Amino acid sequence: MIKKSFDIDLAINRIRTAVESLPKAALFELYAEGFTSPFELLAACMISIRTFDEVMLPTARRLFARARTPEAVSRLALAELRELIRASTFYERKAEQILALARRVAEEYGGELPCDPAVLLSFDGVGPKCANLVLGIACGQARIGVDIHVHRITNRWGYVKASTPEKTMVALEAKLPEPYWVEINRLLVPFGKHICTGQRPRCSTCPLIEMCQQVGVTAHR
Numbered sequence: 001m002i003k004k005s006f007d008i009d010l011a012i013n014r015i016r017t018a019v020e021s022l023p024k025a026a027l028f029e030l031y032a033e034g035f036t037s038p039f040e041l042l043a044a045c046m047i048s049i050r051t052f053d054e055v056m057l058p059t060a061r062r063l064f065a066r067a068r069t070p071e072a073v074s075r076l077a078l079a080e081l082r083e084l085i086r087a088s089t090f091y092e093r094k095a096e097q098i099l100a101l102a103r104r105v106a107e108e109y110g111g112e113l114p115c116d117p118a119v120l121l122s123f124d125g126v127g128p129k130c131a132n133l134v135l136g137i138a139c140g141q142a143r144i145g146v147d148i149h150v151h152r153i154t155n156r157w158g159y160v161k162a163s164t165p166e167k168t169m170v171a172l173e174a175k176l177p178e179p180y181w182v183e184i185n186r187l188l189v190p191f192g193k194h195i196c197t198g199q200r201p202r203c204s205t206c207p208l209i210e211m212c213q214q215v216g217v218t219a220h221r
């Protein structure tokens, strides 16, 4: 098949339609449920590291039902916090990190986590993906949250060529139109779970087949 050149506007429009009926990306789902503070979304993102969304979502809801402000979380005993997030991978380390986050936000920032990338990245356990997702979703800033789905899919398209999520983030910042910076994660998480999957993506029914370069795709459905 002769491929058309990749049209990002058309691609975004088609993906919006394709993911309409699919479950939302986890942090966007929590935001829609009313967990809208930067602290809540950062804690949830920390819980999500190496943990399936299907596990992270009930774990974050369980934690927030018990404590959802930095002050409330900082008053939890480490053992209770561990127990609350026990379903998450590396829960012991994450409990320490979330407790340290809550204490510092309560003590140094008056209970409000600032929408400042340098502050977010200064916490143990917070990398560029979580920082950008929080800044994009909770703070309304133009930020690209590059997780494994955004990295894999934009490279398969041939839209960027980068070996790590961090490099993909830099490449997308140089190329992706800014109005899509927050939305791309919201779209590509469900698109990556159900259509452009890690193994054997569903190319034969994909709405982008005529323009996607399918870079690195050796087997598909």
Ligand code: SF4
Binding pocket: 153, 156, 157, 195, 196, 197, 201, 202, 203, 206, 207, 208, 209, 212, 213, 214, 215, 217, 220
């Ligand atoms: S054509 Fe295949 S590789 Fe390209 S976006 Fe669609 S599912 Fe992914």
